[in-house]
Amino acid sequence: MLKGISNILFENRFYIAFYFSVVSHITIIIYSFNNSDSVYQRVLCGPSWIYALEDEKQLSFEMSLGKNNGESGAESSTEDPNEGEEEGEGEGKEGFSKGKYKGSQWEELVQNLEGTSNLRKQFRNDYDQINENSGVADSYIKRHRDFEDIIIKDVLPTLKNIRDPFKVDIESAEDNLFLHKERNRIIEEFRKGEESTQPITMKLSKEGDLPPRSPLSMPKEDRTKYLDRTLKQKKEKQLDEFISKFMGYDPNKGDLNLFVRDLYYENLQRLAYPFSNDMSYFAIDYFQENLNKEDFLRQMMAALSSQLGTNTGTEILFTIENIYYIQGKALEQYFRVREYLKHSTPEQKQTLRYETLRQVEAKSKKLLLEKKITNVIEAEEAYAKKRLDILDTLIKNTPNHYRERDGLFEKAKLLWEFGQWKQDPKLQSDALKYFYKIPKVPKNGDFLNQNAFDSIELLLREAGDPIDVSSLSEQTKNQIEYILRTRLEEAMTKKKQREDRLLWPKNK
DSSP states (O other), X not given: OHHHHHHHHHHTHHHHHHHHHHHHHHHHHHHHHHTOOSTTOOOTXXXXXXXXXXXXXXXXXXXXXXXXXXOOOTTSOSSOTTTTOOBOTTSSBTTOOOGGGXXXXXXXXXXXXXXXXXXXHHSBOOOOSBOTTSOOOHHHHTOOOOHHHHXXXXXXXXXXXXXXXXXXXXXXXXXXXXXXXXHHXXXXXXXXXXXXXXXXXXXXXXXXXXXXXXXXXXXXXXXXXXHHHHTTSOHHHHHHHHHHHHTTSOSSXXXXXXXXXXXXXXXXXXXXXXXXXXXXXXXXXXXXXXXXXXXXXXXXXXXHHHHTTSHHHHHHHHHHHHHHHHHHHHHHHHHHHHHHHHTOOTTGGGBHHXXXXXXXXXXXXXXXXXXXXXXXXXHHHHHHHHHHHHXXXXXXXXXXXXXXXXXXHHHHHHHHHHHHHHTOXXXXXXXXXXXXXXXXXXXXXXXXXXXXXXXXXXXXHXXXXXXXXXXXXXXXXXXXXXXXXXXXXXXXXXXXXXXXXXXXXXXX
């Protein structure tokens, strides 16, 4: 038997030798590649975990947060952030290579950064024509204002997509956020004079691989303490910190939805105060307060793509609708600015306020023409239609009727006011239909417009619950208009008192 095996091995010795030679060479090649010191090494027949990457789906979105230069709170320095910094010859600031952006979509941004570097040295930033009886604290009047960012960033971030369906806005939100963060990265690098900022990342992971989310437990008292403590921080910093700490909690259970609401309405949405007959002061402050709307809008729109259909998603939609309302008012300021610029005196043209408003007006002129918005009337109509689209999205997607009554009330209010503005009774009749729907909706979540609705419901009941607005007397229509106009007076008074106490204390 052994002799037979020996004969077989002898007869096939060449095949066996060839087999062992091939196996040996393959083993050596694999070992050489897998143990290469090069950073560009390849891994052949690598560990099994590398193949799992091929199965990952882009289902869940996680934002990688970084620092953004932007609107400042009360703690911001009143000194010029660009003072003492010189441009490097041919390359912008020292350490910043502007050449690589030539011909790209960021070329104009870099040019604007260069153009505003010495803005505060070229124009006066004085305080004249101040109304001493305005009741506005001196700490507010002389606060730091981000003139450079008002020019460079976007005080009207909603304008680019104002004519698009809101569904399209949601679909493009992640791409818009990436561009927003990339722009902020370039701004930060330019102002630091170095290119050391971490690259923007958009981490995507498979939904099924994420750990289960726990409910956030944070009662109103604790939320208030947190918001009071962070109120003076830059709004971008507040938002970044909030998203990194809290947006990972369950969007339906617990207090995350209420915290999102409080963050926006108590900290990120602030009041602008008139204190001079010179309208440029108020216009600058209104644009200043709109700077944070861009960052919040981009961040929360991206979050909405995964939060739609949750309680938190509903609260996000309420805040976005409010942003569009405020952006419409900012556009009204824009058209007032146009008239101001036309009639400014030579002395006013030397001020930092005038130059800032001039550049904002010039920057937005072309986009407004593209969107066919040439006056306040066209702006009001475009923004009203967009807000109706947002509210329809909210009403359609809110889970288990969560705050649906507030959604219906806001839509009825918008239709009533828009109809009154356009002198269109059909729109106001449509508003009545939505008012009548509210009692039929199951109660779930807060109804923040309860008191205003109760008053309107009583007026309509006394009038016989008419379907056509023409059946209402002028007195009743005026009363409804007054209720809608003053419904937030108490909340705004409390908001002003809080901001005066924490942000703008008066000198004793």
